[in-house]
Amino acid sequence: MAVVLVMAVAFALYISPKEEIPRGAIQYIKDRGYLIAVLEPNTLNYFIYKGEAFGFGLDLMQEFSRYLEIPVKVIACSTVSQAYYYLDYHVADIMAYNLPVTRMGRNLAHFSSPLQETRLVLVQHSAETAKQDTSIRFISSLKELHDDTVVVQLNAFLQPLYDRFLAKAGRGVFLKEVNETHEDLFRMVSEDSVNYTLCPENLAVVLNQVSRNTDISLAATKTYPMAWALNHSSDSLLMILDYWLDSIASKRLLHKTYRNIYHNPRVVNHFRSDYFSLVSHRISPWDEQLQHYSKLFWWDWRLVASLMYTESNFVPGLTSHKNAYGLMQMIPETAEIYGLDTASSASHQIMAGIKYLKWIDRQLPPEIRDPRERASFILAAYNVGIGRVLSLRKKAEEYGKDPNRWHGNVEYYLLSRSHSDPYGYADTLREFPVNYTMDGYVDGIINRYYHYLNLVPD
Numbered sequence: 001m002a003v004v005l006v007m008a009v010a011f012a013l014y015i016s017p018k019e020e021i022p023r024g025a026i027q028y029i030k031d032r033g034y035l036i037a038v039l040e041p042n043t044l045n046y047f048i049y050k051g052e053a054f055g056f057g058l059d060l061m062q063e064f065s066r067y068l069e070i071p072v073k074v075i076a077c078s079t080v081s082q083a084y085y086y087l088d089y090h091v092a093d094i095m096a097y098n099l100p101v102t103r104m105g106r107n108l109a110h111f112s113s114p115l116q117e118t119r120l121v122l123v124q125h126s127a128e129t130a131k132q133d134t135s136i137r138f139i140s141s142l143k144e145l146h147d148d149t150v151v152v153q154l155n156a157f158l159q160p161l162y163d164r165f166l167a168k169a170g171r172g173v174f175l176k177e178v179n180e181t182h183e184d185l186f187r188m189v190s191e192d193s194v195n196y197t198l199c200p201e202n203l204a205v206v207l208n209q210v211s212r213n214t215d216i217s218l219a220a221t222k223t224y225p226m227a228w229a230l231n232h233s234s235d236s237l238l239m240i241l242d243y244w245l246d247s248i249a250s251k252r253l254l255h256k257t258y259r260n261i262y263h264n265p266r267v268v269n270h271f272r273s274d275y276f277s278l279v280s281h282r283i284s285p286w287d288e289q290l291q292h293y294s295k296l297f298w299w300d301w302r303l304v305a306s307l308m309y310t311e312s313n314f315v316p317g318l319t320s321h322k323n324a325y326g327l328m329q330m331i332p333e334t335a336e337i338y339g340l341d342t343a344s345s346a347s348h349q350i351m352a353g354i355k356y357l358k359w360i361d362r363q364l365p366p367e368i369r370d371p372r373e374r375a376s377f378i379l380a381a382y383n384v385g386i387g388r389v390l391s392l393r394k395k396a397e398e399y400g401k402d403p404n405r406w407h408g409n410v411e412y413y414l415l416s417r418s419h420s421d422p423y424g425y426a427d428t429l430r431e432f433p434v435n436y437t438m439d440g441y442v443d444g445i446i447n448r449y450y451h452y453l454n455l456v457p458d
Contacts, residue, residue, distance in 0.1 A: 010298075025234040029093055032072060037061045038075045038083045038092040041278065041455055044203060044261050046076060048271050048277035051284055051309040053451035056261040057096040058294045062113075063253060067244050071447075076454035078181050080155040084108065087231055094241070094346070095229040098200065099341050102160040102224070110238050113245040115226035116258055118202040120161055122150075122218040129213045132134045136195075142218060147172040150196040151188070153180050163199065165220045183207065183278070190214050200226075202262050211267045277455040284314040287348055288326065297358045299375070302452040304354060306445045307379065316346050328353030362385050365393075368404045372446075374404035379442045384414065406442065 039046040039057045046055035048087050052106035065072035073090055077083040080382055085091040087109060101111045122142065130138035139145060152162060154177040162175055182203055188194040190211035204216040253257035270276040274285060282357045283305050294301035312318050320324040323332055325342055325417050326349040335341065360381045368374045381389040392401040401409040
C-alpha cells in the first residue's frame, strides 16, 4: 500500500520513481517551478488549527521558498520510512523533519545546518499515578529498567540514539519499534496502553502539559542537533539552504519561529479545540453542511471550505465595507437572486454560495478544460465578478497570452491594472508587481486547500 501511494504521488507531481537528478539540483527545482517538501504532521511541526495551517516546519519551509522565489508543495507523511522513501526516490527535495545529526544518518542523506538542539527523554507514568495504581512502576533511573519493553518510533535516523539508550539502561531492556509517531506513542503511555517510550524533549515538554499523568524527567540520551535531510545528489540545494539557515537574518527568524511554536503556552489550548486537525479532523463548525451542499457542484468540500475561510474566517455574521455578508460574503444583489438575506441560516448561506460557484462555472467557456485552471478562474470570478474575468481573458489573448490559463496569463492582467501591455516591461514572474490587493487571493485559497487535503480526511 505504501509503495502504491508513493508511486501515485510521484505520478501526480510528474516525477518518475528513482529519477536521476543532476548535481545542479537547485536549477532542476527552479526549472520544475516549485520546491517539494515532506513534513511530519504533529502538534508542533505541521497542523491545521481553526482553518489555517501552522507549524515550525511549515513556517520555515514557506520562508525558505520565498527566499528561493519559488512556491513550495507539501507532502504530509507521519511514517519516517515512507518520508525517506520520498526523499530517496526524488519525489521530495527536502525531508523537513527534526532529525538527529549522526554519523549513521549521514549515510542515508545530507543534513542541513542544525535548526535547534534537543535530546530523547523516557516517557512513563508519573510518580503520582504510580502511587494510585500499584500495577504501575515508576523508575527514577534508567538502570532501574529490567526486562522491560520500551516502544519507540521506527526511525533509522534515531537508531544510533536508541543504541546509546540501551547502553545506559538496565539489563534485558527490549526496544519494540513501531510505525507510530512520537505523539501517538506519548498518548499511548498516557492512556496506559504502553508503559514506556522515548520522545524528543522539545515535543515531550508540550505534550506533558496536555497529559499530566506522564513523566518526562529522565534523559535517555545526551543533547543532539536537529536538522533537515536532503538527497545526497542535492548539492546545490544544500549549499543554498545552509547559507540561508546560517545567515544572520534567518537565525533570528529561526529562533523566533521556534519560540512561537515550541514555547507558546497557547499550543496546549489546541487540544481543547474541536478544530485541531490532530484531534478532531474537523475544519470548521460547518463541515457537515459543506459536505452536503458541495454535492450540488463538482468541487471537493474542502476547497469550498478554504474559500469560505478566506471570505469570512467561518464567522457567519460578518459584513464587509462593500456590504457583502455572511459565511460566503455575497453582495446583496447576488444574494437576492438566491433568496439570501442577513437573517438567512448558515446552511442557506453555504447552499447559495455553492450555487453561485456553479453558475460561474456555466458562464466560463468550455475551452478552459484543465480542472485546476478552471477552479482558478471560478475563484477569481467569485471575488471580482465573471464579467471582469471574461474581459481579462480577451485582453490576455490580445497580447498573445493563453486565455485559458490563469497563473502568469489572465491573472497578470488583473494584477497589473494596466491599459497597455505589461509584458513589454516584464520577462519573468519575479519581475511582476506584487503589491495589489488581488494578489494571492486565488493562490491563498488553493494552497490552504492542499493543506486541508494533507491533514483532513475526506
